[in-house]
Amino acid sequence: MNALPLWPPAASAYAASLDRLVISFSALIIALAFPVFVLIFVWALRYRRGQRVNRKEREGGDLLIEISWSVIPFVLTLFFFVKASILYAQQSHPPADALKIDVVAKQWMWKFQHPEGQGEIDDLHVPVGEPVLLNMASQDVIHSFYVPALRLKRDVLPGRYTQMWFNADKPGVYPLECSQFCGMNHPKMRGWVHVMTAADYGRWLQTSQVEQSLADKGAGTYRQAGCGGCHDKGAVMRAPALEGLAGQTVPLEGGRTVTADAQYLRDSILQPNRDVVAGYPAIMPSYQGSLDEGRVQTLVAYLQSLAAKTPEVASKENPG
Numbered sequence: 001m002n003a004l005p006l007w008p009p010a011a012s013a014y015a016a017s018l019d020r021l022v023i024s025f026s027a028l029i030i031a032l033a034f035p036v037f038v039l040i041f042v043w044a045l046r047y048r049r050g051q052r053v054n055r056k057e058r059e060g061g062d063l064l065i066e067i068s069w070s071v072i073p074f075v076l077t078l079f080f081f082v083k084a085s086i087l088y089a090q091q092s093h094p095p096a097d098a099l100k101i102d103v104v105a106k107q108w109m110w111k112f113q114h115p116e117g118q119g120e121i122d123d124l125h126v127p128v129g130e131p132v133l134l135n136m137a138s139q140d141v142i143h144s145f146y147v148p149a150l151r152l153k154r155d156v157l158p159g160r161y162t163q164m165w166f167n168a169d170k171p172g173v174y175p176l177e178c179s180q181f182c183g184m185n186h187p188k189m190r191g192w193v194h195v196m197t198a199a200d201y202g203r204w205l206q207t208s209q210v211e212q213s214l215a216d217k218g219a220g221t222y223r224q225a226g227c228g229g230c231h232d233k234g235a236v237m238r239a240p241a242l243e244g245l246a247g248q249t250v251p252l253e254g255g256r257t258v259t260a261d262a263q264y265l266r267d268s269i270l271q272p273n274r275d276v277v278a279g280y281p282a283i284m285p286s287y288q289g290s291l292d293e294g295r296v297q298t299l300v301a302y303l304q305s306l307a308a309k310t311p312e313v314a315s316k317e318n319p320g
Contacts, residue, residue, distance in 0.1 A: 011149035011170045011195060017087060018151045025080045032073050091152075094165035098133035099126070102214060102297050105136065105143040105156040107182060108189040111294065117216075118208045122191035124176065125208075126168060127201040133165040135262065139293040144180035147193055153179055158293075161263050168195040218302025221295050225287060239284065240277045246307035251278040265300045 010016045101124070102113040112120040126132045136145060138158040145164060146153040149172075154164040168174075176191035196204060222228065230239035240250075245260050253276045258264055267274060269291065272284035291299070 008148040009170070009172070009174075010151070011147075011168045011172060011174055012151075012166055013169055014087070014091065014166065015149065015151040021080065021083055021087065028076055028080065032076075091165070094133045094163065095131045098131035098165055100133045100135060101126075102301070103134050103136040103145065103156070104139055104294050104297065105145070105178070106139040106293070107141065108178075108185040110145075110176065110178075110189070110191050113214055113294075113297070114205075115213060116205060117213045118205065122176075123194060124191065125194045125196060125201065125204050127198055128171050128195050129167065129169055129198075131165055131167045133163060135297075136162050136164065137266075137293050137297065141182050142180050143178050143182050143189070146177045146179040147174055148177070149174035149193075155180060161266065168193070171195050171197055171200075214298050214301035215305035216302075217295075218298035218300070218305075221291070221299045222302055225291065225299070227299075230284070237283075238280065240280055242303055243306050246304040248307075252276060253278050253282075262300050262304070265303050266296055269296055269299060 007019070010019055100115055104111040104113075110122050110124070112124050114120075118125075134145070134154075136154065136156045137160070138156045140158060142158065143156040144153055145156055147166075150166050150168065152164060152166055154162055156162055172195055174193045174195065176193050178186060178189040182189065227242075230237040231242050233241070246265065248260050249257050250260050250264070251257050256275075258275060264275070268284075270286060270288045272286055273282040276282045287296075
């Protein structure tokens with residue numbers, strides 16, 4: 001049942017909490033504003049021009065009333081500010097065990113890649129009651145991933161990764177839209193989020209066409225792009241080792257350090273000489289233009305997969 005008439009259904013606990021916050025805050029605003037408008041109307045009639053009222057003598061004010069109608073609304077609105085901040089903070093920290101799905105937005109479609117290898121266009125299948133983390137990037141212009149039933153919207157930007165997570169607790173099929181004008185066919189950039197029971201989701205995984213996982217595709221991209229010529233053990237050119245790099249602290253030229261997260265790995269592929277690793281020359285060529293966003297994502301996934309392997313295993317997979 002919808003929280004409010006004509007509203008989209010609430011498909012997650014976060015959406016239901018947000019609805020309660022909006023309804024409660026709206027009720028507070030009405031409760032605070034209604035007496036003010038009533039008194040404006042009453043006093044406008046009572047003290048209108050021509051009314052015989054003694055305007056020379058003023059009644060003394062009540063300090064307690066003056067303080068009360070200032071402090072009480074302030075405390076109540078501060079309460080809602082705290083509640084909204086807590087919801088925002090919760091949405092900014094995805095669970096560590098969330099199902100990770102990569103998303104590429106492009107004019108005018110949504111492309112989804114599941115960790116098991118299933119790929120989708122404009123349809124996203126997810127299990128009910130399980131946190132899902134979307135790692136999103138745009139291949140061309142700014143898009144915006146918007147699912148009204150989840151009460152979530154996140155801009156998808158070219159040149160960087162943005163993330164959004166949710167935990168849908170009601171099975172169903174919910175509209176997905178792009179809420180950022182992205183070109184002539186922007187209204188057609190729509191899709192569906194299919195929230196399925198665990199059994200139905202398992203059957204969908206088994207019956208869907210399985211491609212290589214992102215990491216496996218990234219291994220092919222790694223070989224095709226010739227990355228091993230510099231980064232593999234025993235390579236002629238001297239470049240930083242990639243085994244175990246993801247998630248580590250990387251020292252840079254100039255004394256700075258950076259964490260090798262997905263954004264850093266992506267930037268190192270497309271803008272390699274912006275943040276140069278300390279002790280290495282700035283000679284790596286940029287793959288901007290030669291690798292599209294989808295292939296960059298596979299390469300990042302492959303580099304992240306190397307972090308879970310020992311250097312010996314990784315070097316066997318990529319012999320120098």
